[in-house]
Amino acid sequence: MSLLSTPSVLVPAPDHQNNPLMSIIMQEIEKLGGWMGFDRYMEMALYYPGLGYYSSGSTKFGLMPSSGSDFVTSPELSPLFGQCLAKQVNQALSQTHTTEVWEFGAGSGALAKQLLGQLEPNVHYHIIELSADLQSRQAKTLEKYSSRVTWHQSLPERMEGVVVGNEVLDAMPVKLLQRIENQWFERGVTIYKDELNFADVLTDLRPPIDISGKHDYLTELPQQGIAFIRTLAHHLQKGAAFFIDYGFPESEYYHAQRQMGTVVCHRAHQVDMNPLIDPGLKDITAHVDFTAMAMAWQNAGDEMNPPKELGTLGYCNQGRFLLNCDITDYLSQASIQEQNASLKLLQEHEMGELFKVMGLYVDQAWDACGFMQGDKSHTL
Numbered sequence: 001m002s003l004l005s006t007p008s009v010l011v012p013a014p015d016h017q018n019n020p021l022m023s024i025i026m027q028e029i030e031k032l033g034g035w036m037g038f039d040r041y042m043e044m045a046l047y048y049p050g051l052g053y054y055s056s057g058s059t060k061f062g063l064m065p066s067s068g069s070d071f072v073t074s075p076e077l078s079p080l081f082g083q084c085l086a087k088q089v090n091q092a093l094s095q096t097h098t099t100e101v102w103e104f105g106a107g108s109g110a111l112a113k114q115l116l117g118q119l120e121p122n123v124h125y126h127i128i129e130l131s132a133d134l135q136s137r138q139a140k141t142l143e144k145y146s147s148r149v150t151w152h153q154s155l156p157e158r159m160e161g162v163v164v165g166n167e168v169l170d171a172m173p174v175k176l177l178q179r180i181e182n183q184w185f186e187r188g189v190t191i192y193k194d195e196l197n198f199a200d201v202l203t204d205l206r207p208p209i210d211i212s213g214k215h216d217y218l219t220e221l222p223q224q225g226i227a228f229i230r231t232l233a234h235h236l237q238k239g240a241a242f243f244i245d246y247g248f249p250e251s252e253y254y255h256a257q258r259q260m261g262t263v264v265c266h267r268a269h270q271v272d273m274n275p276l277i278d279p280g281l282k283d284i285t286a287h288v289d290f291t292a293m294a295m296a297w298q299n300a301g302d303e304m305n306p307p308k309e310l311g312t313l314g315y316c317n318q319g320r321f322l323l324n325c326d327i328t329d330y331l332s333q334a335s336i337q338e339q340n341a342s343l344k345l346l347q348e349h350e351m352g353e354l355f356k357v358m359g360l361y362v363d364q365a366w367d368a369c370g371f372m373q374g375d376k377s378h379t380l
């Protein structure tokens, strides 16, 4: 590993007097010999106990900055999101003869509440939640369903049922890869003049496909997301999984023109491009490479002894998925305010096109209602 002599990017001075997480990160960088991979930095900024963005008590989810929130997610925007997803989840439960739902990273509990309202009373709901603060918020939201909900901090060895995760994969730490003058570097974090800075080290890592051209190029590798999907594949004995998130197939993700990567930060409903400022005080995300996730699932099945058939039920944009789940029927009964909010879930320039839904099966494919029209699995 060779460090470039000077940091490759300088960032404005952060306020680390008032940010204890910044000092902890700096100490860890020193312990590591002066350089920390961006994936480790992102993990600390989001999940460091008590101080990481998702571990602390900040508001995070909400409609407007005035609520103290930083961003809005689909279930926060409209209950119709959960009602439509419930149609798919109910079909999956019946097709796979299972009676449990597993939600990863349940946020405020909004989606769980929407789904529980539409599930049969015999269906048990499990939430896998890393943050103690969010778990207690979810317990309040789901008070009415308390006897039907169990929280877990990690995956049980064996699971059966239907898995859902909305905007979970984008919150998983990524490695940064930077091509400079036709050489590939891993971009990490160092300390320069008492501030955090990016620094690049030579690497053998490469994007999964060649990036045409010789121009400088920044991108990500979703190694934690891949490991997560692989682990899920090994634990889920029977059932199906549905992940909803912003992202693209590999050919779009690693398009030669996407030269600045996809990592962004969210705070007070504004986007900024500098993750090294204010760690723990804002969200850091990367778009999802859905090809990598689908491949991780399929490969995990091939690796099993004996091999197990794991594959993709469907992949389409969120707008199409919700239409396939009959959102228009629900819209016609909704108030004007609800209709306006729900349209954002569908409109191409809002969340309808960039957000995708991917369905995964165990053992045997079946015709999932959410992908009946507009399935783009062939693009993965």
Ligand SMILES: C[S@@+](CC[C@H](N)C(=O)[O-])C[C@H]1O[C@@H](n2cnc3c(N)ncnc32)[C@H](O)[C@@H]1O
Pocket: 054, 061, 073, 074, 075, 076, 104, 105, 106, 107, 108, 111, 128, 129, 130, 131, 134, 165, 166, 167, 168, 169, 171, 172, 228
């Ligand atoms: C952007 S928030 C989305 C919250 C919620 N699903 C929603 O749509 O409002 C991302 C969530 O994913 C959770 N998360 C990230 N990695 C996780 C993992 N490996 N297991 C469970 N939750 C995870 C985070 O803790 C956080 O609550």
